[in-house]
Amino acid sequence: MCEDERDNGMARRALFVTGAAAALTLGGVTFASGAGAAGRTETRTVSGTLPVGAPDFVYLPVEIPPGVREIHVAYAYERPSVPAGTAGNALDIGLFDERGTELGGEGFRGWSGGARTEFFVRADDATPGYVPGRIRPGTWHLALGPYTVAPQGLSYEVTLTLTYGEQAATPAPVYPPSRAKGRGRAWYRGDCHLHSWYSDGRRTPAEIAALARAAGLDFINSSDHNTHSSHPHWADQAGDDLLIMLGEEVTTRNGHVVALGTDPGTFVDWRYRARDNRFGRFARRIRRAGGLVVPAHPHATCIGCGWKFGFGEADAVEVWNGPYTPDDEVALAEWDNTLVASVRSESRAWLPAMGNSDAHRDPDAVGTPQTVVLADDLTREAVQEGIRAGRSYVAESKSVVLAFTVSGPSGEHAGIGGRLKAAADAPVTVRLEVTGAPRCTARFVTDEGVLFTSDVLPVSGSGTVEWRTTAQYAAYVRAELRHETAAGPVPGALAAFTNPIFLGT
Template identity: 35%
Template sequence: MQTTTTIDGVLSTGDHKGHVPLRFQVPPGTTRLEAVFTAEPERAAGALFDNLISLAVEAPGGWRGARHNNPDRAIRLDAGAATPGFRPGPIEPGTWTVWLDVFRLLGPDPVRYRLEVTASDEVVTASPLPGGALVHDRGPGWYRGDLHAHTLHSDGDWDVAGLIAFARAQRLDFLTLTDHNTVSGIAELEGLAAGDILPMGGVELTTHFGHALVLGTRAWEEWRANSMAGVAMPALCEARTREGKLFVIAHPMSPGDPACTGCRWDYADMRPGPAGAVEIWNGPWSDYNEDGLAVFRDWLTQTWQGEGRRLVATAGTDIHGPDDAGRRHGFNLVRAAGLSEAAILAGIAAGRNILTAGPSLAVSATGADGAKAGVGDVIEGRTAELRVAAPDAPAGATLRVVQDGTALWTGDGAGASLRLSADRPSWIMVELRDADGAALAIANPIFLAP
């Protein structure tokens, strides 16, 4: 038996950066739902960009997923399988909702849409996911990995297996899947990692006013800050942090509207607000990463000198498919207590993290009392001895030491020993640049606390 529900409607520029619920009833005994969404025109006359409408599905018992910025607007759900972006599971009777997340509708032409939902009671069978092997924990050490990556579960051009193959080619120790507003691919990631790569859970909160990573999650996360009543970004950040997850402001200075709607961080009450980490290296090094580094340093001064709170820098490939695989990405080299998700996230939250496209950085400090510190650590006192080196720096590369936003020393990869002094809370960062000025490696700060 099949029943079909058709919903027709019109979107206007008033729906730009909004959320439109399309509700329908699912009868008892339904085992499969199939939904097809169409909208015209794809681009208004004279507009430079297509309209961007993404779909999310909410069942009576909770969210079943989303498919951001993907041209495939057909959704199939049953107990055994689901369209990428969505989670399989029993089809509950009652009121379901397909949400139209209107990321870009510039007009002036209205958009006419149709949603057709077919409910059926045919027999379905489940296809079990492969069981992943546990990764061997090698104990305390430095571990290399990615905190930001996408697949066809959102707007990527490859499946989870393709992303894992890329991670293996890069010899990563850990890999985080952060598809847009969905966690549907994480179970597959865990099943296919096969013991040689630590799979880590995550999601990219892809809002109308900025993007953020929630790392260490496998659950749907509310993301519609400032576009749904009662949903504010600082509160979302604080709630995730209380749960032990890591909240990272993503690519804060990336190109924004209308080309990449919502990509630039435009939350005035979250600069950085309660966030503990900022992604300053997104994909290959670029002008907007340079701007992001500058903003991070401004926020770093604000949080450390004003609040006594440390702020952490991260990197993420933000990779979407094989076309990006050959580029020079920045990865995270994390000093952690072990190769586990909890240990990696704890190391990053503590700032024990070097961002690198390959070369290593040796950064350490010794306080006047003989106390030793590495990246992320605090030296108590007014003076310290800093040692920096980049032993495998390529020819023409330059090391630079920056204190509180001012260049303190510049030299070659052989490094130097420098005396630091400060009369107030101070931070020190070390970076390695190539001959063209692009970043090769950036170390998280060491902090002085007089």
């Protein structure tokens, strides 16, 4: 049996509060009250138009009767031509079950953003991005996210199909282990910002894991947009040689943040803006789940990508995202500015930098760039501690290897992320050893700026650079490797950079 019912969803609407910002709820969709024969289907189609200025999230209530085995949703929306410089239509979609849409996501059953035009959910399976589980009767909600709306409005059509029948068992999730074999205290390479086909990526976990190994990585972190649905699908890709951590890219309308290394099955809500004063709650949620809070590409120019929440809740910041671009240069400069504040602070707290690929599909290169972390072992906790402490540098590939230290007159020394305790006028030697960076130039950057630039490294890519200073002259020093440039005084693209070493008592 198949029925079709059309309704202009905007004709019946009400405003409600999800715990942060106002959202729009449309008129509900109902189906037959009783279950029929196994395999019977029912379909409803709802259409409407969202105006310019529509709320961030629009909810369509769907009354699910008993006996449903599968929910299938398909949607489409108009994409009219718009004037140059004007945003066109883009509509995201997701699903919440009978537990509701309250901020925090107890009822969350999946999100595909704008990556798919249809999806299904069953007890035993679901479209990537969605969470398998029992289809219980009650009021479910489709979540529509009008990311951008054209001046003509955003006209949409949603088709819901229920299939009746006995539900299969939901498989128990299996997650990757929190440790790999490792080499004890050593430098480990990782990429913590990656997208699979469980959000808007085009690669399977198996393909990503293979590319990670080829890139020389020791660890990765899953970070699909606004969903944790991939977490049970990584276990068979982990191994003694590859630690796979689990997380999410929490994609709000005011910036993105990587939840790095959370407990398996952790979902972090994204339905708020900076003005709603809710980010602190979800940063704490990430930490309670054992993860790190890492704002991603803070100066990216895509709509909603620039980071507006401040860095008070951050454990690290992604300064280099994918192939090096001008917004990475801005992020690097702004991050460097924060280091001076830590010099003045009694707590001496500072924000370490990371680099990740944000790879989605070919030709995006997994491991370009990669964060190289000094960790006590190849475990989730040890890697996170190395990142949090800033014992790391960022390199464009596995070929680039750095050793960066400072030493004092009596043999005392410190490495990346550390502090050399030295008198203000005591001579300090800064030393950078490099391999894998042909024809690059080394620069030493301090709180005063770039105070030393080396000669170009030979074609072999190997070399050692030294510079002498004092704690009085440089509150901290960090190293950069730059490629050659043809733009005069503009520095070349990064090949690598380190977190700082602080100088002084």
